[in-house]
Amino acid sequence: MSDISGLPLIGAAALRVKAASRVLRTLPTDTKDAALTAMAEALVERTDEILTANAADVAAARADGTPEAIVDRLRLDAGRVAGVAEALRQLVALPDPVGDVVRGSRLANGLELKQVRVPLGVVGIIYEARPNVTVDAAGLCLKSGNAALLRGSASAFGTNTALLAVLAEAGEKAGLPAGFVELLPADRASVGELLNARGLVDVVIPRGGASLIQRVVRESRVPVIETGEGNCHVYVDASADPEIAEAVVLNSKTHRVSVCNSAETLLVHRDVPFLPRLLAALADAGVALHGDDAARSAHDGVVPATDEDWGTEYLSMDMAVRVVDDLPQALDHIARWSTGHTEAIVADSARAIAEFTAGVDAAAVLVNASTRFTDGGEFGFGAEIGISTQKLHARGPLGLPELTSTTYVVTGSGHTR
Amino acid sequence: MSDISGLPLIGAAALRVKAASRVLRTLPTDTKDAALTAMAEALVERTDEILTANAADVAAARADGTPEAIVDRLRLDAGRVAGVAEALRQLVALPDPVGDVVRGSRLANGLELKQVRVPLGVVGIIYEARPNVTVDAAGLCLKSGNAALLRGSASAFGTNTALLAVLAEAGEKAGLPAGFVELLPADRASVGELLNARGLVDVVIPRGGASLIQRVVRESRVPVIETGEGNCHVYVDASADPEIAEAVVLNSKTHRVSVCNSAETLLVHRDVPFLPRLLAALADAGVALHGDDAARSAHDGVVPATDEDWGTEYLSMDMAVRVVDDLPQALDHIARWSTGHTEAIVADSARAIAEFTAGVDAAAVLVNASTRFTDGGEFGFGAEIGISTQKLHARGPLGLPELTSTTYVVTGSGHTR
Numbered sequence: 069m070s071d072i073s074g075l076p077l078i079g080a081a082a083l084r085v086k087a088a089s090r091v092l093r094t095l096p097t098d099t100k101d102a103a104l105t106a107m108a109e110a111l112v113e114r115t116d117e118i119l120t121a122n123a124a125d126v127a128a129a130r131a132d133g134t135p136e137a138i139v140d141r142l143r144l145d146a147g148r149v150a151g152v153a154e155a156l157r158q159l160v161a162l163p164d165p166v167g168d169v170v171r172g173s174r175l176a177n178g179l180e181l182k183q184v185r186v187p188l189g190v191v192g193i194i195y196e197a198r199p200n201v202t203v204d205a206a207g208l209c210l211k212s213g214n215a216a217l218l219r220g221s222a223s224a225f226g227t228n229t230a231l232l233a234v235l236a237e238a239g240e241k242a243g244l245p246a247g248f249v250e251l252l253p254a255d256r257a258s259v260g261e262l263l264n265a266r267g268l269v270d271v272v273i274p275r276g277g278a279s280l281i282q283r284v285v286r287e288s289r290v291p292v293i294e295t296g297e298g299n300c301h302v303y304v305d306a307s308a309d310p311e312i313a314e315a316v317v318l319n320s321k322t323h324r325v326s327v328c329n330s331a332e333t334l335l336v337h338r339d340v341p342f343l344p345r346l347l348a349a350l351a352d353a354g355v356a357l358h359g360d361d362a363a364r365s366a367h368d369g370v371v372p373a374t375d376e377d378w379g380t381e382y383l384s385m386d387m388a389v390r391v392v393d394d395l396p397q398a399l400d401h402i403a404r405w406s407t408g409h410t411e412a413i414v415a416d417s418a419r420a421i422a423e424f425t426a427g428v429d430a431a432a433v434l435v436n437a438s439t440r441f442t443d444g445g446e447f448g449f450g451a452e453i454g455i456s457t458q459k460l461h462a463r464g465p466l467g468l469p470e471l472t473s474t475t476y477v478v479t480g481s482g483h484t485r
Numbered sequence: 486m487s488d489i490s491g492l493p494l495i496g497a498a499a500l501r502v503k504a505a506s507r508v509l510r511t512l513p514t515d516t517k518d519a520a521l522t523a524m525a526e527a528l529v530e531r532t533d534e535i536l537t538a539n540a541a542d543v544a545a546a547r548a549d550g551t552p553e554a555i556v557d558r559l560r561l562d563a564g565r566v567a568g569v570a571e572a573l574r575q576l577v578a579l580p581d582p583v584g585d586v587v588r589g590s591r592l593a594n595g596l597e598l599k600q601v602r603v604p605l606g607v608v609g610i611i612y613e614a615r616p617n618v619t620v621d622a623a624g625l626c627l628k629s630g631n632a633a634l635l636r637g638s639a640s641a642f643g644t645n646t647a648l649l650a651v652l653a654e655a656g657e658k659a660g661l662p663a664g665f666v667e668l669l670p671a672d673r674a675s676v677g678e679l680l681n682a683r684g685l686v687d688v689v690i691p692r693g694g695a696s697l698i699q700r701v702v703r704e705s706r707v708p709v710i711e712t713g714e715g716n717c718h719v720y721v722d723a724s725a726d727p728e729i730a731e732a733v734v735l736n737s738k739t740h741r742v743s744v745c746n747s748a749e750t751l752l753v754h755r756d757v758p759f760l761p762r763l764l765a766a767l768a769d770a771g772v773a774l775h776g777d778d779a780a781r782s783a784h785d786g787v788v789p790a791t792d793e794d795w796g797t798e799y800l801s802m803d804m805a806v807r808v809v810d811d812l813p814q815a816l817d818h819i820a821r822w823s824t825g826h827t828e829a830i831v832a833d834s835a836r837a838i839a840e841f842t843a844g845v846d847a848a849a850v851l852v853n854a855s856t857r858f859t860d861g862g863e864f865g866f867g868a869e870i871g872i873s874t875q876k877l878h879a880r881g882p883l884g885l886p887e888l889t890s891t892t893y894v895v896t897g898s899g900h901t902r
Binding site (some may be wrong): 176270285286309320425464480 | 545593596600603606626702703706709728741790838847850852855857865876878880891893895897898900901902
């Protein structure tokens with residue numbers, strides 16, 4: 069069960085985290101909340117040392133020629149540190165899911181059946197540049213009674229180490245067991261070990277690009293929750309209001325291009341009369357358009373789109389544009405290219421909205437609203453540990469209840485079959 | 486997405502099932518219920534041809550020297566066929582989970598958030614001898630809006646083929662799409678293909694012994710729900726009532742030895758005065774006892790137990806017995822050897838019960854009741870597709886809601902961030 073031969077890089081940390089998970093399992097909510105508050109305060113107090121470590125990571129990334137969209141994910145400033153600290157404080161206000169009775173009943177034979185939420189145990193998280201994940205993950209795992217084994221990217225290792233030092237010191241001072249959260253080395257091999265740590269790690273959550281997620285899915289013997297890849301579409305129906313369409317499309321594309329819930333492809337019904345205006349607004353906002361022939365006829369400077377455009381999560385100020393004959397063609401396009409994250413429709417027709425929401429198979433369907441709303445914070449779940457794009461366990465933003473399992477407790481008085 | 490190159494054995498069936506899943510996704514409950522009733526009637530009407538096929542499978546298994554416990558799993562009679570037909574009828578009475586709003590709220594900014602249950606899509610099930618799984622799986626998948634890709638054992642292939650013919654004909658006549666359920670060839674290679682059918686199969690559920698489950702976990706690129714391996718313990722506390730202890734231990738061990746929720750190990754507190762009587766009752770019932778020194782002192786004819794006994798799911802009239810110093814030692818033993826299926830305590834002390842239920846990490850904890858109650862039917866969920874021993878998605882009996890995923894539908898009026 070707890071065999072760490074074959075895990076030279078992560079074995080010792082995994083044993084510490086597993087031991088901590090047994091303490092966390094039964095820790096009172098008060099203790100967890102006090103620790104979250106102490107951790108938030110410590111992050112703000114020690115912002116300078118965090119930013120110093122982060123500046124070194126950012127400088128090294130730029131020197132390596134890292135694209136600016138990725139550097140943006142890596143970069144912290146005092147406001148972002150205050151933001152992650154505030155996310156920890158928001159967790160205090162959220163209910164503790166552990167011990168919740170999900171369902172309960174008295175069976176016909178008198179047996180009392182209760183399904184009770186329990187922590188998952190040890191949660192492994194593999195993530196790329198964004199160091200805020202270090203804090204969000206530690207906080208969400210703690211509040212849900214789980215211990216966390218974090219494997220961040222090499223590019224953020226200095227920042228993550230600084231953050232971990234602050235969290236661990238503040239958390240342990242507030243009564244948490246040592247090892248409630250651990251940072252693994254950023255070697256490529258440490259991912260492989262994590263994916264093979266059956267019996268030590270209860271679930272692995274990868275947060276990152278397609279190649280990371282594919283590797284985790286292919287190699288992992290530990291159960292996985294897939295997250296994050298977002299090739300999101302906005303479909304503008306013939307019944308759409310022009311102003312709503314323009315607002316939703318621009319916001320979905322341009323509000324923050326480097327995140328998974330930004331839109332990558334615009335699908336427009338051929339009867340939409342305001343396509344030229346819509347494309348001009350995108351171009352004015354600085355979006356580089358890749359389109360089919362109809363889109364190229366509607367606006368100058370649209371470059372031809374290929375299958376690669378339909379299949380790419382740009383994470384940049386690029387957008388693919390296709391004009392479709394009808395809503396079913398939009399659904400076919402989405403079925404072919406969607407990653408199952410977020411799909412949006414702008415429409416006034418109730419029939420079109422119903423057809424779209426029934427026909428799309430995704431974690432979230434947005435109706436007359438920006439794709440950017442698919443987010444644990446926006447949904448009111450507090451900080452999220454990722455957005456699940458798989459169908460098992462949890463789909464969409466992963467908040468506290470999604471980080472728990474359950475046990476059936478069945479009480480009798482000598483019942484036999 | 487629907488690439489079937491590399492899937493020569495299952496590709497064509499998988500495409501049919503995937504196409505059917507798109508129809509099943511939006512099928513009204515009435516149509517599904519009518520089909521379930523028709524399938525149940527057809528099974529009863531055509532019992533003779535099913536039993537003829539089954540008799541051939543049973544004869545072949547016996548000729549191969551298959552152990553009787555396994556032959557018992559394979560064997561059908563008119564009563565068992567009527568039983569699986571009745572399980573289909575019970576599904577009609579259960580609520581359809583598809584379309585249920587799991588949660589819903591209006592966010593502060595006016596967005597309307599709904600989390601709605603949707604089918605998983607295509608469910609792959611790999612199972613061993615028991616042919617009743619063929620019917621249970623088809624029925625549960627249908628009621629929950631899923632299409633089913635079944636891979637039964639070679640030993641039951643004749644029986645499964647006969648059952649499938651009945652189900653498919655009755656189902657299609659009642660309005661289901663062709664391919665709502667398909668039986669895959671029983672080759673070893675068909676399992677490998679199923680485990681690699683990402684994009685065609687949404688989840689694989691293995692039902693069977695440890696080696697099958699380990700293979701599935703190791704090889705699968707499709708998400709897995711682990712089921713079934715049950716090395717279940719009964720702990721008899723010092724505070725236990727002697728009659729309840731005897732009833733629960735005997736029922737847990739002897740009611741049906743070939744199933745995953747039967748008990749394999751008895752742990753007894755050293756202060757229990759009635760250990761000799763308890764072991765005599767087990768021996769009188771025909772149980773072969775494997776014990777530690779203290780157990781061997783309490784009853785003649787107990788053979789010495791080794792680590793292999795603690796770790797074995799006997800599935801036979803054998804039981805391992807260990808005398809423990811206290812409840813924490815029982816918890817340590819369970820943590821070391823449990824498969825996370827079902828653990829039971831017999832006790833009158835509320836403190837002991839609380840300590841046991843908090844300390845055991847399993848799908849089900851039974852208090853003063855037989856381990857045999859961990860069962861979807863006993864829990865009132867209707868037929869079950871298996872008992873999950875993993876922590877993700879669903880733990881314990883897998884009923885209808887456990888065969889669904891969800892989609893967040895978020896409705897605004899031009900909302901942007």
